[in-house]
Amino acid sequence: MPSLEGKTAIVTGASKGLGQAIARRLAAGGARVVAGARSTDKLEALAQEAPNQIIPFTCDVTKSAQVKAMIEFTVEQCGRLDLLINNAGLAHFAQVQDLTEEEWDEMMDVNLKGAFLTCKYAIPYLKQTEGHIVNISSVAGTEAFANGSGYCASKFGLMALSDALTLELKPHHVKVTTLCPGSIKTEFHNPKDYAMEAEQVAETVWTCVSAPKGVIYNQIIMRPLVPKKAQKS
Template sequence: MRFSNKVAVITGAAQGIGEGVARRLAEEGARVALLDLDLQGAERVAATLPGDALALRCDVSQRDQVEDSLERVQQRFGRLDVLVCNAGLTRDNLIHKMTDDDWDRVIDTHLKGSFLCCRAAQRYMVDQRYGKIVLMSSRAALGNRGQSNYAAAKAGLQGMARVLAMELGPFNINVNAIAPGHIETEMTRATAARIGIDYQQLQEKTIQANAIKRVGQPEDIAAAAAFLAADEAGFITGQVLWVAGRPTV
């Protein structure tokens, strides 16, 4: 029960990795707020969690929605200890086919969305002199064909984690990033569909390249996020934790 008396906000928590993180933190005692574009999905997850959970519709790329959501979390739970910036999407295309909209949607969701959430959350965390922020990067930060937008955003988040760690550390706020490899979620299912292979084939390709002979599950990332958000990781900040089933960098 590492998160008794703690309040956690997880973005993109209606499914996949965000759902897994919300579940893990709630199972360890946190009161959680699930922010997602998909309110019904967030409500569905919230209803299955132990303890007090709040589902809010929020587009993380919109400043007003982010600030309003965190204000509502503060009103409901009275504090904000953990922020996991996880909301995301892909709009893959080779550069000659990538549209402005493909670029903007991905950068606005991952990079600007995380910026807006961190800026809003740090106000509460600085006042408390306590906070844990986890940004969801990706192994794709190292480069993936068709993902110039996504790789740029995910590499950007690693830089942001380092800078925010420097700026917020004096206020007892830790900021780290997780870089998952292939995790079994709707996002990787959509990737298989885009490149025109079935999901099993994509998974087998990943498993061949992995040292650990399986693909990842949301629970693998939830365990890493819970570790970085827990007090036992209090001297770890500005780091990228690669959770990819193989050595990376």
């Protein structure tokens, strides 16, 4: 079984949901994981599950100084940075005329600018380790839908950021993966009862980051299998 023993990961948005499941999976695979989010109490509870292996760090990904501090803390504590998982994200769903400017800005700041900031500060260290960036986008980053203007725009933007990163980092052997899940059972947004488990999506992240050295999973779309009776004709 492949192992991430000796490697260090940062997972943003690790206080609950998919980020928490990814942090657990990478730690189970041997990585030291710096778990970032704003909810310090939830991060500390997660870290209790694997002391010294999951390390909490309070960080709002929209705040440049906090992101820089998280990256520097990771390298100081663990000596290296191999994996950056940009998972922090949120959504506000409404028609354009009803979406507030604050809601639009929040989605752009967390879902898109947050990933830009983590990459900006992490890339010098990822180049040293021939590391890997995994951006958690969404099916909403591949197709737009009504009520999803701001969310889809932020995730389409993340797809573009990922494509540019892929090209910029190829010469440095830093891998970039964009994972586009459909509905997941988290607190994110009223999931359907057939939605995927966070652990199933986290397993796909594990598959990507434990791929052979010469293989890159560049873009992945994964969706729940919709029961026949729930399918639209």
